[in-house]
Every structure is written in structure tokens, then in C-alpha cells.
Amino acid sequence: MLDTLDFIYQEFKNLAKEIKDEKHLDEIRIRFLGKNGLITNEAKKIATILPEYKKEFGARVNQIKNEIQSNIQEIKENLEEAIFDEKLKKESIDVTLPGRSFGRGKIHPISHTINLIKDIFYSMGFEHVDGYDIENEWNNFTALNIPEDHPARQMHDTFYIENSSNNVEELDNEKKLSLLRTHTSTVQIRHMLKNKPPLKIFSIGKVYRSDHDATHTPMFHQLECLVVDEKSNVVDLRGYLEIFLKLFFNSEQIPMRFRTSYFPFTEPSFEVDIKCDRSKKGEIKIGVGDDWLEILGCGIVNKKVLENVSIDSTKYQGFAFGVGIERLAMLKYNISDLRNFFDGDIRWLNHYGF
Ligand code: PHE
Numbered sequence: 001m002l003d004t005l006d007f008i009y010q011e012f013k014n015l016a017k018e019i020k021d022e023k024h025l026d027e028i029r030i031r032f033l034g035k036n037g038l039i040t041n042e043a044k045k046i047a048t049i050l051p052e053y054k055k056e057f058g059a060r061v062n063q064i065k066n067e068i069q070s071n072i073q074e075i076k077e078n079l080e081e082a083i084f085d086e087k088l089k090k091e092s093i094d095v096t097l098p099g100r101s102f103g104r105g106k107i108h109p110i111s112h113t114i115n116l117i118k119d120i121f122y123s124m125g126f127e128h129v130d131g132y133d134i135e136n137e138w139n140n141f142t143a144l145n146i147p148e149d150h151p152a153r154q155m156h157d158t159f160y161i162e163n164s165s166n167n168v169e170e171l172d173n174e175k176k177l178s179l180l181r182t183h184t185s186t187v188q189i190r191h192m193l194k195n196k197p198p199l200k201i202f203s204i205g206k207v208y209r210s211d212h213d214a215t216h217t218p219m220f221h222q223l224e225c226l227v228v229d230e231k232s233n234v235v236d237l238r239g240y241l242e243i244f245l246k247l248f249f250n251s252e253q254i255p256m257r258f259r260t261s262y263f264p265f266t267e268p269s270f271e272v273d274i275k276c277d278r279s280k281k282g283e284i285k286i287g288v289g290d291d292w293l294e295i296l297g298c299g300i301v302n303k304k305v306l307e308n309v310s311i312d313s314t315k316y317q318g319f320a321f322g323v324g325i326e327r328l329a330m331l332k333y334n335i336s337d338l339r340n341f342f343d344g345d346i347r348w349l350n351h352y353g354f
Pocket of ligand 1: 182183184185224263266297298299320321322323
């Protein structure tokens with residue numbers, strides 16, 4: 001019987017040499033120490049053998065069992081270590097390689113300009129109001145005193161949209177969504193329809209005109225400003241414009257002149273020019289020099305517009321102005337081609353972005 005035990009132990013030792021992985025090790029463990037394992041079965045015999053052999057045989061069984069157990073434990077640790085070493089070898093990192101750089105985004109000059117303009121208008125106590133890119137003819141034209149057949153409708157090179165609304169009967173034709181707004185003045189109308197004076201708002205957004213050349217893109221951005229109360233007049237308009245332009249161009253003084261002009265929604269209407277220096281080729285300096293540069297349109301809100309939105313034009317008056325954001329950004333940051341703003345060229349953005 002003791003020979004059998006030695007034989008079993010010898011067999012274990014032979015097999016143990018061949019163990020390659022943990023699965024194999026487990027198979028061996030079960031073969032020797034499992035419920036029906038070779039050693040377990042030997043141990044079961046202890047109860048049945050003659051008392052005089054019991055002690056020696058029992059001790060030997062236990063001894064071999066312990067040996068095998070500790071051998072298995074040792075093999076297990078060795079295997080784990082080998083796996084770890086292998087992992088270290090495979091996953092080794094070359095610390096001399098250059099680091100992976102994180103691409104850092106830049107803020108587009110238009111977004112940057114919009115943020116700057118917002119800050120300035122908030123500081124002057126204006127409320128920011130948003131509108132919609134898709135508009136109806138009434139908000140874009142009629143309410144702003146641009147009746148059908150008025151040449152100004154053609155001037156705007158409007159993108160019209162085929163109407164898909166099912167609720168055609170509910171709305172008269174003009175109020176159906178049917179075009180991409182050609183200017184942000186639509187926001188004035190929406191706001192005045194819902195709110196009573198005093199009003200002091202500004203709006204910034206995309207506008208669309210079917211036009212594409214070096215100085216026009218089919219989509220661009222406008223800033224719109226509207227003040228309606230009982231007394232605001234051209235002097236206030238000029239004052240606010242002066243503060244805005246000084247803060248925007250970061251300049252001590254911005255000499256400007258008002259030229260009479262025409263917009264259907266303002267009366268009187270003005271085109272505003274600011275002083276600039278164009279003597280150096282490819283560069284415009286704002287606020288100095290002998291040249292004039294047209295920068296925006298403005299005027300006193302036409303009484304008809306107030307009446308169109310049910311505001312009492314005998315009691316209330318006000319002013320409005322509209323500016324192209326791209327134009328402001330080009331002047332402030334010396335950007336020469338308008339189309340570059342929307343080309344999506346990352347090199348351009350890296351240069352002009354913030
Ligand atoms: N809406 C005008 C345009 O886009 C600009 C403007 C706004 C002029 C407000 C006067 C007053 O041409």
C-alpha cells in the first residue's frame with residue numbers, strides 16, 4: 001500500500017513537470033486531490049485497513065497530500081509570475097517616444113466677434129433676443145413696411161421655401177413659413193408683437209441671401225438693435241453707436257458721419273460711415289485717417305412698422321440699426337476675404353481663430 005502511495009506521488013511529480021498553464025494545473029489537481037482523486041481515494045482506505053497499519057499509512061497519505069498541495073501552490077505561483085512577466089514584455093512602453101499631442105480647438109473669429117458684441121450690449125443694458133432662421137413673408141417684409149411688389153423685396157435676393165404645411169387654411173398666405181430670413185429685422189417684429197415698450201433689445205443671427213462673390217456669401221450674420229420707448233431719438237442712436245463702436249474697435253475715438261439713406265422700416269434712415277486710414281496697402285486702420293468707410297444702416301423706427309405690430313406710434317418712438325458681423329470681424333482682425341470664414345480650412349482657423 002505504501003508502494004502505491006509512492007507510485008502515485010511519483011506520477012504526480014512526472015506530470016507536474018509538464019504543466020503549462022493554469023487549466024492544465026487544475027486538471028492535475030482534480031486528478032490527484034479531487035473528490036475521486038487518486039490521493040482522496042487512498043485516504044478513504046484509512047478507515048478500512050488493519051489498526052496496526054493505520055497510523056503509518058494515514059500519516060503517509062497526509063504527508064503526500066500536503067506535498068502535492070504545496071507543489072500545486074508553488075506551480076500556481078510560478079505560472080502567475082510567468083504570465084505577469086510575459087505581460088510586462090508585451091506591454092512594455094518606449095518612454096523615449098514623443099508624447100501624443102492633443103489637438104486644441106480654436107474659437108472661430110465669427111463666434112469670437114459675436115461673444116464680444118454680446119458683452120458690449122449687455123454692458124449697455126440691452127436684452128438679448130433670438131429669432132428664427134426660417135421666417136414668413138409678413139415678418140420679413142410686410143410688417144417692416146416692405147409691401148408686395150416693393151422693389152426692396154427683389155433687392156434682398158430671397159431664398160424662398162416650398163411650403164409643406166398642412167394647416168394652410170389657418171394662416172393667410174403671408175404668415176406661412178416660406179423663406180430664409182434676409183435680415184435680422186424679423187426679430188424686431190416678433191419681439192414687438194409679444195412685448196410692450198419700453199424695449200431695448202439686440203439680436204444676433206444668421207441671415208440668407210442668394211448672392212455669392214468675393215464680398216458676399218449666401219449666409220452671413222447680422223447684429224440688430226432696437227430701442228422703443230417714449231423719447232429715444234437720433235441723438236440716442238448716435239450715442240449708443242458711438243459707445244458700441246469705440247468698445248468694439250477698442251479705440252478712444254471713432255469719428256463718424258450719418259448719411260441720409262433709405263430703408264422702408266426706418267424714417268429717417270441713415271448710412272453710418274466711420275473714419276479710417278487705408279494708406280497702407282492691405283490694411284485698414286479704424287478711427288484714424290482721412291477716408292470714410294460705410295459700416296451700418298440705421299434710423300428711427302418707421303411709424304408704420306410700430307402700427308403694424310399694434311404699438312401706439314403717437315406715444316412711442318425709437319431707433320434701430322443693423323450691422324454685418326463678418327464685416328465687423330474683417331475690419332477688426334484684418335481678414336481680407338469674406339469667403340474664408342466659411343471654407344472650413346483648419347489652417348486658416350489656426351491662424352485667425354482664438
Ligand atoms: N435690416 C437692414 C438690412 O439688412 C439693416 C437695418 C436694420 C437698417 C435696422 C436699419 C435699421 O439691410
